[in-house]
Amino acid sequence: xxxxxxxxxxxxxxxxxxxxxxxxxxxxxxxxxxxxxxxxxxxxxxxxxxxxxxxxxxxxxxxxxxxxxxxxxxxxxxxxxxxxxxxxxxxxxxxxxxxxxxxxxxxxxxxxx
Amino acid sequence: xxxxxxxxxxxxxxxxxxxxxxxxxxxxxxxxxxxxxxxxxxxxxxxxxxxxxxxxxxxxxxxxxxxxxxxxxxxxxxxxxxxxxxxxxxxxxxxxxxxxxxxxxxxxxxxxx
Numbered sequence: 633x634x635x636x637x638x639x640x641x642x643x644x645x646x647x648x649x650x651x652x653x654x655x656x657x658x659x660x661x662x663x664x665x666x667x668x669x670x671x672x673x674x675x676x677x678x679x680x681x682x683x684x685x686x687x688x689x690x691x692x693x694x695x696x697x698x699x700x701x702x703x704x705x706x707x708x709x710x711x712x713x714x715x716x717x718x719x720x721x722x723x724x725x726x727x728x729x730x731x732x733x734x735x736x737x738x739x740x741x742x743x744x745x
Numbered sequence: 746x747x748x749x750x751x752x753x754x755x756x757x758x759x760x761x762x763x764x765x766x767x768x769x770x771x772x773x774x775x776x777x778x779x780x781x782x783x784x785x786x787x788x789x790x791x792x793x794x795x796x797x798x799x800x801x802x803x804x805x806x807x808x809x810x811x812x813x814x815x816x817x818x819x820x821x822x823x824x825x826x827x828x829x830x831x832x833x834x835x836x837x838x839x840x841x842x843x844x845x846x847x848x849x850x851x852x853x854x855x856x857x858x
Contacts, residue, residue: 640785664844675749675835675849676788720787724844732778732803733847737787 635659638721638736647745651708655721655736658702662725662734665697667706670718670738679719680706711743747771749850751836757856758826766821766853768836776839777819778803778847779811781832788835794819795841826857 638655645651653667664683668676680695682688688695694707704723708715718740722733752767770777778793780803790803794813808830810822819838823830834853839845 636787638787666846673851675837675851676847677849678846681846722788722847732790732793735780735788737785 633658634737636721636723636734636736639739640737642740642742644742644744645711647711647713647743649711649743651711651715651741651743653706653708653719653721653739653741655704655723656702657704657723659723659725659734660699660702662723664724665695665704666722666733667693667695668720668722668735670720672717676720708741711741713743713745716741716743749836749838749848751834751850751853753853754851755854757858758823759858760827762826763822763824764826764855765823766834766836766855767818768820768850769818770836770838770848771817772838772848773816774838774840774848775816776841776845777813778837778839779809779819779821780835780837781805782835782852783832791821791834826855828857831855831857 636657667680669679670676685697685699692709696705718738720738721736749770775796779791780788789805792811794800797816812820837847837849
């Protein structure tokens with residue numbers, strides 16, 4: 633079983649829809665949670681960075697962390713065709729002994745105009 | 746505003762050939778990383794360098810070597826390429842190794858025949 637699980641999709645939605653992307657994880661030591669967006673043939677770019685549980689909002693994007701359920705989410709409001717990309721969750725923790733991020737396998741999102 | 750630069754962008758090798766992937770960052774970051782990305786597997790850490798003068802193995806180090814040439818540059822070497830090393834390779838950097846967001850290059854697409 634992978635340490636971080638993410639539905640690969642593809643997830644296809646119409647323009648303007650609210651999108652929900654999710655990851656589950658098994659290592660309770662994870663404390664830092666990130667979402668990256670990756671366009672085709674490009675490197676991942678950081679979208680959201682959160683610490684511990686709670687919500688964080690940035691424009692049309694909201695990140696949620698529920699540490700009790702080991703579940704994180706990224707919501708995209710008023711989705712646009714330019715949001716079509718692969719979304720990767722990533723996480724790390726001070727007690728994992730691992731000095732780098734652990735990534736999910738990514739969810740491919742397509743926003744239809 | 747280059748960020749993380751990787752060369753080459755594409756490479757085709759025959760089994761048994763060797764090559765070095767180059768990476769340079771201009772953000773004065775202390776830590777640098779090499780990941781590989783395969784369909785359905787997400788990003789897997791090959792090696793990382795928490796600071797200049799140190800390197801450590803990641804999740805999938807077999808068949809690879811690295812050199813942290815200076816603070817800016819971190820190279821990845823395949824001594825004897827195998828078809829299983831066909832992948833997209835990403836270099837990344839961060840301010841420090843622990844829990845910092847990563848900044849990625851745009852990848853090197855390697856095919857081993």
